[in-house]
Amino acid sequence: MLAPSSTPAPVWRGELLDWYAATARDLPWRRAEFAADHGAWGTLVSEFMLQQTPVARVIPHLEAWLRRWPTPSAMSNATPAEVVHQWSNLGYPRRALWLHRAALEIVERHGGVVPRDVPALLALSGIGEYTARAVAVFHYGDRHPVVDTNTRRVIARAVDGRSQPGPPAKRDLARMAELLPDDVEESTIFNAAMMELGAVVCTARAPRCEVCPLASGCAWLTAGRPDTGDTRRRQARFEGSDRQARGAVLRALRTAEDHRRAADEVVADWPDPVQRDRAIDSLIADGPVAAVGGTLMLPR
DNA sequence: GACACGTGGCG
DNA sequence: TCGCCAAGTGT
Numbered sequence: 412m413l414a415p416s417s418t419p420a421p422v423w424r425g426e427l428l429d430w431y432a433a434t435a436r437d438l439p440w441r442r443a444e445f446a447a448d449h450g451a452w453g454t455l456v457s458e459f460m461l462q463q464t465p466v467a468r469v470i471p472h473l474e475a476w477l478r479r480w481p482t483p484s485a486m487s488n489a490t491p492a493e494v495v496h497q498w499s500n501l502g503y504p505r506r507a508l509w510l511h512r513a514a515l516e517i518v519e520r521h522g523g524v525v526p527r528d529v530p531a532l533l534a535l536s537g538i539g540e541y542t543a544r545a546v547a548v549f550h551y552g553d554r555h556p557v558v559d560t561n562t563r564r565v566i567a568r569a570v571d572g573r574s575q576p577g578p579p580a581k582r583d584l585a586r587m588a589e590l591l592p593d594d595v596e597e598s599t600i601f602n603a604a605m606m607e608l609g610a611v612v613c614t615a616r617a618p619r620c621e622v623c624p625l626a627s628g629c630a631w632l633t634a635g636r637p638d639t640g641d642t643r644r645r646q647a648r649f650e651g652s653d654r655q656a657r658g659a660v661l662r663a664l665r666t667a668e669d670h671r672r673a674a675d676e677v678v679a680d681w682p683d684p685v686q687r688d689r690a691i692d693s694l695i696a697d698g699p700v701a702a703v704g705g706t707l708m709l710p711r
Numbered sequence: 712g713a714c715a716c717g718t719g720g721c722g
Numbered sequence: 723t724c725g726c727c728a729a730g731t732g733t
């Protein structure tokens with residue numbers, strides 16, 4: 412657990428906590444019954460799905476997933492093909508394979524119980540600085556800084572007076588730690604509230620400063636919302652990309668009978684055959700596709 | 712630290 | 723229409 416900070420509390424902390432208590436969205440993973448029904452596994456699965464995927468798209472998939480595989484042990488008995496298929500169109504199917512591998516690791520190394528320690532969580536497949544602390548904080552209630560894209564944007568604006576955060580950096584964790592309340596239960600709410608504010612008020616494109624609980628204490632708003640530049644890395648174009656080709660190949664296998672197709676029939680009409688072959692090869696290398704002879708399939 | 716990695720909604 | 727954006731991670 413994290414040691415208390417000696418830095419003074421931000422003036423807006425009380426406003427943020429009050430605002431969260433009054434307006435937080437009623438999301439499935441925030442309900443008491445969700446924790447009661449699914450335990451830390453439910454939180455872990457939700458965080459995997461939420462990596463780079465919008466809340467609204469995750470919700471229906473999460474319920475279905477937990478119904479099918481209610482525990483790490485249950486999922487450890489599934490095949491990679493089953494998890495990739497169940498992952499459906501959530502995107503980044505490698506996350507499904509990582510989640511499956513993490514379930515196996517939880518069974519092997521932790522007796523089927525999702526660990527509480529951040530280092531143990533970090534050692535699991537597909538879990539990084541964000542997800543490890545999200546599980547430790549939002550399920551187990553421990554005191555750690557949780558830093559995601561929302562948190563970084565709120566800190567950039569409210570504390571640093573900048574219009575956009577810089578690219579993610581190791582120092583972000585320490586910045587958040589300085590803001591965290593000493594009280595354990597308050598720190599959990601604070602983590603959630605920073606993310607919530609970034610998600611619904613302090614948004615990337617059109618922040619709603621008129622309704623922001625931090626308004627009077629926000630360095631950026633107080634300075635007149637100056638454009639301080641944007642050093643974030645731009646996403647590569649999707650249309651015509653290898654990612655698009657990979658997505659098309661995998662979709663073809665997901666929707667195919669028995670999850671298999673003859674290799675020369677899969678997206679046979681792809682405009683760039685070289686790119687198509689490269690996509691297939693990289694999917695095989697990454698794991699979500701297996702090749703036997705001339706047949707492509709989801710991996711057994 | 713930069714890059715690759717899906718999918719789809721929204722302004 | 724088209725670029726931006728979404729509770730990131732591994733290499």
